[in-house]
Amino acid sequence: MTGLEQAYETVFTAALVFLGVMLLLCLIRAVRGPRVADRLVAVNMMGTMVMVMIAILALLMKEGYLVDICIIYAMISFLAVIVLTKVYMGVYRERKDREKEEGKEEAAHES
Incomplete structure:
Protein backbone atom coordinates (compact mmCIF):
# COMPACT_ATOMS: atom_id res chain seq x y z
CA MET A 1 0.00 0.00 0.00
CA THR A 2 1.47 3.33 -1.04
CA GLY A 3 1.50 6.44 1.09
CA LEU A 4 -1.23 8.07 -0.98
CA GLU A 5 -3.55 5.07 -0.61
CA GLN A 6 -2.97 5.07 3.13
CA ALA A 7 -3.74 8.78 3.28
CA TYR A 8 -6.98 8.23 1.36
CA GLU A 9 -7.93 5.40 3.72
CA THR A 10 -7.30 7.62 6.74
CA VAL A 11 -9.37 10.46 5.28
CA PHE A 12 -12.22 8.11 4.36
CA THR A 13 -12.20 6.52 7.81
CA ALA A 14 -12.22 9.94 9.48
CA ALA A 15 -15.11 11.03 7.27
CA LEU A 16 -17.07 7.89 8.17
CA VAL A 17 -16.53 8.50 11.88
CA PHE A 18 -17.56 12.15 11.53
CA LEU A 19 -20.67 11.21 9.54
CA GLY A 20 -21.53 8.56 12.14
CA VAL A 21 -21.44 11.17 14.92
CA MET A 22 -23.52 13.57 12.83
CA LEU A 23 -25.99 10.76 12.12
CA LEU A 24 -26.48 10.25 15.85
CA LEU A 25 -27.06 13.99 16.33
CA CYS A 26 -29.66 13.96 13.55
CA LEU A 27 -31.33 10.98 15.22
CA ILE A 28 -31.57 12.96 18.44
CA ARG A 29 -33.12 15.88 16.53
CA ALA A 30 -35.58 13.53 14.84
CA VAL A 31 -36.70 12.13 18.20
CA ARG A 32 -36.79 15.36 20.22
CA GLY A 33 -38.32 17.66 17.63
CA PRO A 34 -39.73 20.11 18.78
CA ARG A 35 -41.80 20.50 15.62
CA VAL A 36 -42.74 18.00 12.96
CA ALA A 37 -40.88 20.03 10.33
CA ASP A 38 -37.67 19.63 12.35
CA ARG A 39 -38.23 15.89 12.45
CA LEU A 40 -38.83 15.69 8.69
CA VAL A 41 -35.66 17.64 7.92
CA ALA A 42 -33.68 15.44 10.31
CA VAL A 43 -34.96 12.26 8.66
CA ASN A 44 -34.11 13.65 5.22
CA MET A 45 -30.62 14.62 6.42
CA MET A 46 -30.11 11.16 7.89
CA GLY A 47 -30.95 9.58 4.54
CA THR A 48 -28.50 11.86 2.77
CA MET A 49 -25.73 11.07 5.24
CA VAL A 50 -26.28 7.33 4.92
CA MET A 51 -25.99 7.67 1.14
CA VAL A 52 -22.69 9.52 1.51
CA MET A 53 -21.46 6.86 3.95
CA ILE A 54 -22.32 4.09 1.48
CA ALA A 55 -20.51 5.97 -1.30
CA ILE A 56 -17.41 6.39 0.88
CA LEU A 66 -22.28 -0.49 -3.27
CA VAL A 67 -22.91 2.41 -5.64
CA ASP A 68 -26.00 0.58 -6.93
CA ILE A 69 -27.16 0.09 -3.35
CA CYS A 70 -26.59 3.79 -2.74
CA ILE A 71 -28.80 4.73 -5.70
CA ILE A 72 -31.56 2.40 -4.53
CA TYR A 73 -31.29 3.82 -1.01
CA ALA A 74 -31.57 7.34 -2.45
CA MET A 75 -34.86 6.47 -4.16
CA ILE A 76 -36.26 4.82 -1.02
CA SER A 77 -35.18 7.73 1.16
CA PHE A 78 -36.79 10.23 -1.21
CA LEU A 79 -40.06 8.31 -1.24
CA ALA A 80 -40.02 7.99 2.56
CA VAL A 81 -39.69 11.75 3.01
CA ILE A 82 -42.47 12.39 0.50
CA VAL A 83 -44.80 9.93 2.27
CA LEU A 84 -44.01 11.39 5.70
CA THR A 85 -44.68 14.90 4.38
CA LYS A 86 -48.01 13.85 2.86
CA VAL A 87 -49.08 12.18 6.12
CA TYR A 88 -48.07 15.24 8.13
CA MET A 89 -49.93 17.60 5.79
CA GLY A 90 -53.08 15.44 6.05
CA VAL A 91 -52.93 15.50 9.86
CA TYR A 92 -52.26 19.26 9.82
CA ARG A 93 -55.24 19.97 7.56
CA GLU A 94 -57.49 17.73 9.63
CA ARG A 95 -56.48 19.54 12.82
CA LYS A 96 -57.08 22.97 11.22
CA ASP A 97 -60.52 21.89 9.96
CA ARG A 98 -61.42 20.60 13.42
CA GLU A 99 -60.32 23.88 15.02
CA LYS A 100 -62.44 25.83 12.50
CA GLU A 101 -65.50 23.72 13.27
CA GLU A 102 -65.00 24.15 17.02
CA GLY A 103 -64.63 27.91 16.52
CA LYS A 104 -67.91 28.04 14.56
CA GLU A 105 -69.72 26.01 17.23
CA GLU A 106 -68.45 28.33 19.99
CA ALA A 107 -69.54 31.37 18.01
CA ALA A 108 -73.01 29.85 17.50
CA HIS A 109 -73.37 29.14 21.23
CA GLU A 110 -72.32 32.67 22.22
CA SER A 111 -74.88 34.40 20.00
Missing part, protein backbone atom coordinates in the same frame (compact mmCIF):
# COMPACT_ATOMS: atom_id res chain seq x y z
CA LEU A 57 -17.52 2.69 1.75
CA ALA A 58 -17.71 1.89 -1.98
CA LEU A 59 -14.50 3.87 -2.52
CA LEU A 60 -12.80 2.47 0.56
CA MET A 61 -13.62 -1.16 -0.16
CA LYS A 62 -13.34 -0.78 -3.96
CA GLU A 63 -16.72 -2.47 -4.45
CA GLY A 64 -18.81 -1.13 -7.33
CA TYR A 65 -22.06 -2.80 -6.29
Whole structure:
Protein backbone atom coordinates (compact mmCIF):
# COMPACT_ATOMS: atom_id res chain seq x y z
CA MET A 1 0.00 0.00 0.00
CA THR A 2 1.47 3.33 -1.04
CA GLY A 3 1.50 6.44 1.09
CA LEU A 4 -1.23 8.07 -0.98
CA GLU A 5 -3.55 5.07 -0.61
CA GLN A 6 -2.97 5.07 3.13
CA ALA A 7 -3.74 8.78 3.28
CA TYR A 8 -6.98 8.23 1.36
CA GLU A 9 -7.93 5.40 3.72
CA THR A 10 -7.30 7.62 6.74
CA VAL A 11 -9.37 10.46 5.28
CA PHE A 12 -12.22 8.11 4.36
CA THR A 13 -12.20 6.52 7.81
CA ALA A 14 -12.22 9.94 9.48
CA ALA A 15 -15.11 11.03 7.27
CA LEU A 16 -17.07 7.89 8.17
CA VAL A 17 -16.53 8.50 11.88
CA PHE A 18 -17.56 12.15 11.53
CA LEU A 19 -20.67 11.21 9.54
CA GLY A 20 -21.53 8.56 12.14
CA VAL A 21 -21.44 11.17 14.92
CA MET A 22 -23.52 13.57 12.83
CA LEU A 23 -25.99 10.76 12.12
CA LEU A 24 -26.48 10.25 15.85
CA LEU A 25 -27.06 13.99 16.33
CA CYS A 26 -29.66 13.96 13.55
CA LEU A 27 -31.33 10.98 15.22
CA ILE A 28 -31.57 12.96 18.44
CA ARG A 29 -33.12 15.88 16.53
CA ALA A 30 -35.58 13.53 14.84
CA VAL A 31 -36.70 12.13 18.20
CA ARG A 32 -36.79 15.36 20.22
CA GLY A 33 -38.32 17.66 17.63
CA PRO A 34 -39.73 20.11 18.78
CA ARG A 35 -41.80 20.50 15.62
CA VAL A 36 -42.74 18.00 12.96
CA ALA A 37 -40.88 20.03 10.33
CA ASP A 38 -37.67 19.63 12.35
CA ARG A 39 -38.23 15.89 12.45
CA LEU A 40 -38.83 15.69 8.69
CA VAL A 41 -35.66 17.64 7.92
CA ALA A 42 -33.68 15.44 10.31
CA VAL A 43 -34.96 12.26 8.66
CA ASN A 44 -34.11 13.65 5.22
CA MET A 45 -30.62 14.62 6.42
CA MET A 46 -30.11 11.16 7.89
CA GLY A 47 -30.95 9.58 4.54
CA THR A 48 -28.50 11.86 2.77
CA MET A 49 -25.73 11.07 5.24
CA VAL A 50 -26.28 7.33 4.92
CA MET A 51 -25.99 7.67 1.14
CA VAL A 52 -22.69 9.52 1.51
CA MET A 53 -21.46 6.86 3.95
CA ILE A 54 -22.32 4.09 1.48
CA ALA A 55 -20.51 5.97 -1.30
CA ILE A 56 -17.41 6.39 0.88
CA LEU A 57 -17.52 2.69 1.75
CA ALA A 58 -17.71 1.89 -1.98
CA LEU A 59 -14.50 3.87 -2.52
CA LEU A 60 -12.80 2.47 0.56
CA MET A 61 -13.62 -1.16 -0.16
CA LYS A 62 -13.34 -0.78 -3.96
CA GLU A 63 -16.72 -2.47 -4.45
CA GLY A 64 -18.81 -1.13 -7.33
CA TYR A 65 -22.06 -2.80 -6.29
CA LEU A 66 -22.28 -0.49 -3.27
CA VAL A 67 -22.91 2.41 -5.64
CA ASP A 68 -26.00 0.58 -6.93
CA ILE A 69 -27.16 0.09 -3.35
CA CYS A 70 -26.59 3.79 -2.74
CA ILE A 71 -28.80 4.73 -5.70
CA ILE A 72 -31.56 2.40 -4.53
CA TYR A 73 -31.29 3.82 -1.01
CA ALA A 74 -31.57 7.34 -2.45
CA MET A 75 -34.86 6.47 -4.16
CA ILE A 76 -36.26 4.82 -1.02
CA SER A 77 -35.18 7.73 1.16
CA PHE A 78 -36.79 10.23 -1.21
CA LEU A 79 -40.06 8.31 -1.24
CA ALA A 80 -40.02 7.99 2.56
CA VAL A 81 -39.69 11.75 3.01
CA ILE A 82 -42.47 12.39 0.50
CA VAL A 83 -44.80 9.93 2.27
CA LEU A 84 -44.01 11.39 5.70
CA THR A 85 -44.68 14.90 4.38
CA LYS A 86 -48.01 13.85 2.86
CA VAL A 87 -49.08 12.18 6.12
CA TYR A 88 -48.07 15.24 8.13
CA MET A 89 -49.93 17.60 5.79
CA GLY A 90 -53.08 15.44 6.05
CA VAL A 91 -52.93 15.50 9.86
CA TYR A 92 -52.26 19.26 9.82
CA ARG A 93 -55.24 19.97 7.56
CA GLU A 94 -57.49 17.73 9.63
CA ARG A 95 -56.48 19.54 12.82
CA LYS A 96 -57.08 22.97 11.22
CA ASP A 97 -60.52 21.89 9.96
CA ARG A 98 -61.42 20.60 13.42
CA GLU A 99 -60.32 23.88 15.02
CA LYS A 100 -62.44 25.83 12.50
CA GLU A 101 -65.50 23.72 13.27
CA GLU A 102 -65.00 24.15 17.02
CA GLY A 103 -64.63 27.91 16.52
CA LYS A 104 -67.91 28.04 14.56
CA GLU A 105 -69.72 26.01 17.23
CA GLU A 106 -68.45 28.33 19.99
CA ALA A 107 -69.54 31.37 18.01
CA ALA A 108 -73.01 29.85 17.50
CA HIS A 109 -73.37 29.14 21.23
CA GLU A 110 -72.32 32.67 22.22
CA SER A 111 -74.88 34.40 20.00
